Amino acid sequence: MKPRKRSLLLALAVAGFFTATPYARAQEARVALLSGITGPIAGMAPAMIASMKLALDQANAAGGLSYGKLLYQEFDDGCNPQIATDAMTKAVNVFKATAAVGPGCSGALLAAANSVSIPAGLLLISSSATSPKITTLDDKNLVYRTVPSDDYQGKVLARALLARGFKKVAVAYINNDYGKGLADAFKAEFEAKGGTITQFRGHEDKKPSYRADLAELAKGGADTLVLFDYANSSGLTILKQAIENNFFKNYVGADGMRDENLIKTLGADNLKTFLVSAPVGEAGEAYNRFAEAARKAGIDPNATFAATSYDAAFLVALALEAAKGDKSKLPQALRAVATAPGEPILPGEWDKAKKLLAAGKEIDYKGASGDLEFDAAGDVPGSFALFGVAGNTFKELQKMN
Amino acid sequence: MDLTLLNYPIFLGVLIALYALLTLGLNIQWGFAGLFNAGVAGFFAVGAYTSALLTAPPDPERILGLELPVAVGWLAATVMAALIAWPIGKVTLRFRADYLAIATIGIAEIIRLILRSEEALSGGVRGITQIPRPFGDLPYEAAQLAYLLLSWSLVGIIYWALERQVRAPWGRMMRAIRDNEAAAAAMGKDVEARRLEAFILGAAIMGLAGALYVHFMRAITPEAIDPMMVTFLVWIMLILGGSGNNRGALLGTALIWLIWSASELLTDRLPAEYATQAKYVRLFAVGLLLQIVLRWRPAGLLPERLYSIGQKG
Structure with missing residues (x-):
């Protein structure tokens, strides 16, 4: 029976080593970034993750939150419900996330939200899960997305x-x-x-x-x-x-x-004779600001879901600032900073937003992917344009509504 | 002590219990009866969707949604998986080893594609949501703990029953059929019927695992029955732990899931520029581990034990 004991001990040792990771530190906010790093959307995930990081890095570079820094960590949701719940559990309980961006796929989001993040009271905002089922999720006001429903x-x-x-x-x-x-x-x-x-x-x-x-x-x-x-x-x-x-x-x-x-x-x-519809930034200025920052950071601003990912992360940061670190006030704060009325805030304008919030003023974030006015279910209408092919790129033909 | 730190191990425990049922089911089929079932995901899916349909609230876009008690759903999931396994076994069990693998993998794919496409039956690609969870109304930590206890008591009962079963004459007979079919047939054993029994028993346990899964997640979409995450991961767990040994099956399950899940905590310590790439390494690490075990411990970490009559073991 010796080998058995040995393997059992080994298993326990491994488990102990991994789970006893100390993480607690006060005076900061932790944002979990979940995306399908492996799995079917692996091709889109790098640009999405990089855009989320860009938004949080910008906020940190401009002084961070009034009560501390924004920490973030990326998790792989595998675009799969089992892997996503596993990642979300780690995000909530080991990383001790204050809020989350993601998961990237609808099936993964439904499982992770239902079984982990909603019971745990964690706010999440997805930049790429487009299923209409998410609209009707019984989410206790905790699930949002910056990408419009299909x-x-x-x-x-x-x-x-x-x-x-x-x-x-x-x-x-x-x-x-x-x-x-x-x-x-x-x-x-x-x-x-x-x-x-x-x-x-x-x-x-x-x-x-x-x-x-x-x-x-x-x-x-x-x-x-x-x-x-x-x-x-x-x-x-x-x-x-x-x-x-x-x-x-x-x-x-x-x-x-x-x-x-x-x-x-x-x-x-x-x-x-090929036409495509795709989401576009409603206010040109907001998109341009994002595109410029993205190019500097080596991200293609036109990559699928790059703009929505940036907006999701930036909105989370704004909400964390407005809620002053109180997790239970986050949903309310998110709605307040994203929707009218308020002073318009464009991508990257962290300093301005922070000052306005400190002065007790309302702000209204105008994102790179659109105006982002959440409806009652936490969805955004989005704005789309029709593109045609011109040379080696796509050219906008008309706005659609 | 900070109780929330326990939540992650509790979650790991529930997932290990789910996969433990799958490996125990596969162990009956492969470990004791020598049936190469590569369609684990199919029976898992049948169980998951059966229980979901019986317990979820009704939806105008699909059938059923009876809001029955969860226990009824679990029982029905087990029975349904067994019922589906019966005709499948009848047809495919005449095949040997690799042919059986091809047939079962095909059937699992058929089940998966039906569930993806038949919206009126399964909600199609959007799946089924709002599935009730036992103790789901408790606060987060308590609900997780309650589900852990529930799922492990099920694993405990099934483990105990299977151990009795494989030590009984039935178990000896199954191993005899597995190791030398002609000899067993010459002894007067009904080889075909016995193999079918093992196949159905294993499938029923897999169906129960599906039901356990669906009520834990409270939602099911076809991505959850991906062969990679269900069939092949379960095979790796069983081979690594030791097929033909139920304790080996449990150990293999726990080890693989721990490596799969907890290795992310380790790779997160890497500098940011490597952290993303490191996520791909997890898939690689599990494959590598399997290669190493197959090379140096081909019978698994806990190899099959030799039972003799009257031995308690």
Whole structure:
């Protein structure tokens, strides 16, 4: 029985070493940054994490909170519910987070919020979880997001396409909460406003060929394909095969398809009839301030969810300052600093915000990704524009609302 | 003492209990009966969704939502996983080793894709939320502790029952079938029926694990039944701990989950520029550990013990 005892002791020693980590220190605020560093959104996570850090670093560089520094630590949510709850438990109980930014994916957020952060009373604000299910979460006022629900983008895109004269389209979507959410919202609005959807099909990702799906989609005679997918996944394959085989004349995508690599791979000449919708900063000035700071820090400001991630972290910092470190006042403080009325605060204007708050004035953060006025459920409406391809980049054609 | 420091070990304990049920279930199938089931996630999913559908509040977009007591959900999850395992076992258990693995992995994928696509059944990709949790109304710390006790008492009961079962003549017979099927058949054992029994028993325990999971998380989406996080992680736990030994299964589960989860605390001490990269190393470390164990301790940390008649062990 000796080896067994030895392994048991070893297990206990390992457990003891890891769990007895002392972390407690007063006079500071701790922000946990959760993102899908591994898993399906691993490609987007580095820019998201870097943008969150940028916001907190800016605040610290300008003197930090009035009662101490902003500390942060990143956690991997794996874009998966098991890993995300594990990360959230560590964030709450070991790191002793005062607030959290993330998790990055909807399924991960639902599990982590339901089982850890809401019972523990932790405020969280996600910059990339877009499922409409989060709107109806019984969240005790603790769950927010700076990215609009898919419901919203699907609807504005439907209205914009109808206004541009697209009356008959086929819809293909990647079968996950992102694609399905967008497609459902798009369909409801498009049909309600008099458009016709000839085919409506979900597909799984990672298939080598989508020609059979495309052949089905082309039935019904629509000359436009609306594709809700990711440019670094099946979206690219479908678009490539559709163009090669001339299945449709026009192609429309949503924010997941807005990726300059797509233009590099397929060639701008082939994408003359390609339109994408994507969120844009409402106030140009706010976005420019963020973009400048991001470029200096080596982050691509146009990376997916970079702006929303920056805003989420900056808002958390502002709320921590306004709540004076009282965790129970955070939700109220977050709403106060994010929504009108108040003196407008742009990205990076930490010093100004701090002074106004110290003087007891109201502030209203105007973010890089939009105005960020939270509604009762903690969602933002967001602002979107329609882009076309020009040269090797995307050019804004019109705002959508 | 600061009680919140205990929350993390308590959470680890609950997750280890969940995975312990999965490894115990797989141990019956692989460790004692030699059935290469690579579809653990499928039975886990059946259990999780069954219990969720029976206990969650109704939703106009999908069926059921009966708000039954949680205990009913757990029982139904166990029964449902067994019921699903029966026809699957009937069809696939004629296959040997690697063929059975391919068949079961395929079936698990079918189950996963059905749950992803059939919105009226499972809520589709958005999943099911607002699932009740036993003791969920208590304050955070107390609720976690209560769930820990609940889940470990279940693990305890199942461990005790399985230990009795594998020491009984049934266990000896299963090992005989596993080690020499022809000889066992010549002794008059009904090989096919016995293998089916082991398959169904293991699947039922996996279904219970799914139910335990879903009420702990209070929500389920198809990402939770990812083969990487359910099937393959469970296989690693069992191989590392020692298949054919229930204590080995428990030890392997605890070790792998501790390494998986707690290594993040260690990598967080690294300078910021390495902290992000270090997260990828976790996946690598688990694979490396498996390689090392297979090389130097191929039977696992706690190898199978030889039982003889009348031995209490």
